[in-house]
Amino acid sequence: MSIIGEELAVAADGRSWLLADVTIHASTVDGWLLWSPNRPVLAVDPNSGRYRLGLTVIRRADATVGGTALVVVAVAPLIDPGQLRRLWLAGRPGPPPRFLPLPMRQVRARLLLGPDGGGVLNPAGGADTRGAAVGGGMVSFLLDLPAEAARRWADTVRRDRGIPAGVRITYRYPRRLPDTGARVLVHGRRALAGLAAALPACADGRPAGDLPRLRAAWRLLVAEGSVEVVPLARKTLADGRELLETLSDQAMERMFDSLFEPLGEPELPRAEGPVYALAWRRACDAVDLTVDVRCTGWTWLDASIDADFSGPIDGLDERYLNEVSLS
Numbered sequence: 001m002s003i004i005g006e007e008l009a010v011a012a013d014g015r016s017w018l019l020a021d022v023t024i025h026a027s028t029v030d031g032w033l034l035w036s037p038n039r040p041v042l043a044v045d046p047n048s049g050r051y052r053l054g055l056t057v058i059r060r061a062d063a064t065v066g067g068t069a070l071v072v073v074a075v076a077p078l079i080d081p082g083q084l085r086r087l088w089l090a091g092r093p094g095p096p097p098r099f100l101p102l103p104m105r106q107v108r109a110r111l112l113l114g115p116d117g118g119g120v121l122n123p124a125g126g127a128d129t130r131g132a133a134v135g136g137g138m139v140s141f142l143l144d145l146p147a148e149a150a151r152r153w154a155d156t157v158r159r160d161r162g163i164p165a166g167v168r169i170t171y172r173y174p175r176r177l178p179d180t181g182a183r184v185l186v187h188g189r190r191a192l193a194g195l196a197a198a199l200p201a202c203a204d205g206r207p208a209g210d211l212p213r214l215r216a217a218w219r220l221l222v223a224e225g226s227v228e229v230v231p232l233a234r235k236t237l238a239d240g241r242e243l244l245e246t247l248s249d250q251a252m253e254r255m256f257d258s259l260f261e262p263l264g265e266p267e268l269p270r271a272e273g274p275v276y277a278l279a280w281r282r283a284c285d286a287v288d289l290t291v292d293v294r295c296t297g298w299t300w301l302d303a304s305i306d307a308d309f310s311g312p313i314d315g316l317d318e319r320y321l322n323e324v325s326l327s
Contacts (some may be wrong), residue, residue, distance in 0.1 A: 008100060009174035009298060014246065019087055023076055025102060028176050031095070035084060036102040037076035039110070039273065039307040043138050044074075051313075052140075053320050055157060056151045060326045067080060067150030070141040073109055073167050073310075075134055076101070104171040105300060106233040108133040111141045112166035112262040112274050112306070118149040128309070134169070148304060157321050162311020168262070170253075172300040180243065181232040181294035184251035186259075188286035190226035195278055210308055214260065218252045219245070227251075227308050232292070246301075250293045253302035258289065273306045289301035 008027045011017075015026040018038070025034040043052040052072035058065050081099045089096055109132050111120050120141050130141050145153060156164045195207040198217040202208035209217065221227040223247075227247045253260075260276035280286045 007103060007174070008034060008101070009176050010034060012178070013174065014242065019084065022079065022084070024084075024088070024099075024201055027100075031097055033097045033099050034102040034302075035079065035087075035099055036104075036173070037305060039305050041074050041077045041307065044078075044311060044314065045071040046082065047132065050059050051256045051316060051320065052138075052295055053163070053316070054322065055153055055163075055198070055320055056322045056324060057145075057154050058119050058324050058326060063147075064154070065147050065326075067145040067153065069141075069145060069153060069163070071141045071143070071163065071165065073111075073139050073141070073169075073172075075109075075137050075139075075169055076102075087242045098305075102173050104173055107169065107171040108132065109134050109139040109141075110168045111143075112168055113143075114152075114164060114263070116125060116146075116148050116152070118143045118145040118153075134310070146159075154321055154323075156310060157316065158318055161310035161316045162313050163309045166262070166306060166308040166310070168274065168304060168306040170302065170304045172302055175301050176297065177246070177295040179233075179296050179300050180247075181292060182244065182247040182251075183230045183232060183290060183292050184231065184248055185228040186221075186255065186289040187226050187228065187281075188288045189283065192278070192280060192283065192286040194221045194224060194226045199278075202277045204277075204281075206277040206281065210271045210273045210275055211304070212272055214276060215249070215252070218248070234292070247293045247295075248257050250302055251291045253304060254291050255289060255303070256291070271308070273308050 008029055011026040011028055013026065017024045018037075021038055022035040023038055026034065027034050044050065045052055052070075055067065056069070057067040079101075084099050085096050112122070125202055132141065152164050156162055195217055198220050199209045199213060204296035207217075218227065220230060226247045227248065229244050229246070229251075259279055262278045263277055265274045
């Protein structure tokens with residue numbers, strides 16, 4: 001069967017499976033599966049095999065005075081479709097499927113740094129605040145490092161074989177859904193109490209967690225009514241619980257930057273990636289929020305992945321560190 005000229009989407013039932021470093025999605029065409037990355041990675045030069053990463057530390061009179069860093073991030077690791085097919089067929093009878101990458105639009109990347117982690121410069125030389133557009137599956141970040149940040153970066157490369165940064169990728173992908181929608185209401189005070197009960201506290205006492213913890217806490221808020229999902233059509237109720245979960249999950253993706261802010265580096269034990277804290281610092285900050293989520297058949301949904309690069313990263317060592325002494 002040829003799919004030339006036909007764009008695939010995730011199937012309406014949303015079936016998916018974890019396989020190695022990717023998620024496999026059932027598609028709208030029989031015999032074809034779509035894969036998406038579970039986390040971004042540091043980009044690798046295909047010729048040298050080295051990471052596209054460089055750190056320059058400037059020293060004067062035996063003191064670090066600043067530096068720069070170049071970090072190139074790939075949205076997905078290099079994937080061999082043949083290996084995916086072999087892994088999929090292990091223990092699964094039937095004809096082998098064919099694999100394609102999940103179509104993505106509006107892919108953006110935001111480098112996550114600590115409060116003293118330096119500044120990310122965009123091509124115009126100003127501070128990047130909303131994330132950089134991703135082209136060709138990769139994005140570059142140039143950082144200006146003040147003295148303390150340069151020392152931390154150099155120490156992390158030497159000691160932990162990593163860099164004190166993470167990255168968050170947001171994108172949109174297609175899924176076939178019924179024509180439906182919902183209004184999602186966040187009851188601020190109740191949500192604040194629910195998150196405080198469901199999540200550990202970071203150093204300043206705010207509820208915090210990595211993406212898996214935050215997503216689990218969000219579903220608890222939905223279950224207890226602190227986040228209310230109001231169908232905009234009777235058909236939404238008839239389509240069942242899974243569709244309502246999809247709509248509420250979409251609301252979280254759209255509200256994420258209003259509700260949470262990155263802490264820069266994992267501060268919690270057993271974190272699976274970057275840690276985010278609730279943006280509300282006081283009870284009076286816990287305002288009610290509303291977002292409408294609508295689906296019209298072929299719908300582009302919001303999604304996100306992230307990664308922490310603080311180490312250890314295989315093959316990352318002092319070869320990526322260049323020290324320059326000024327007289």
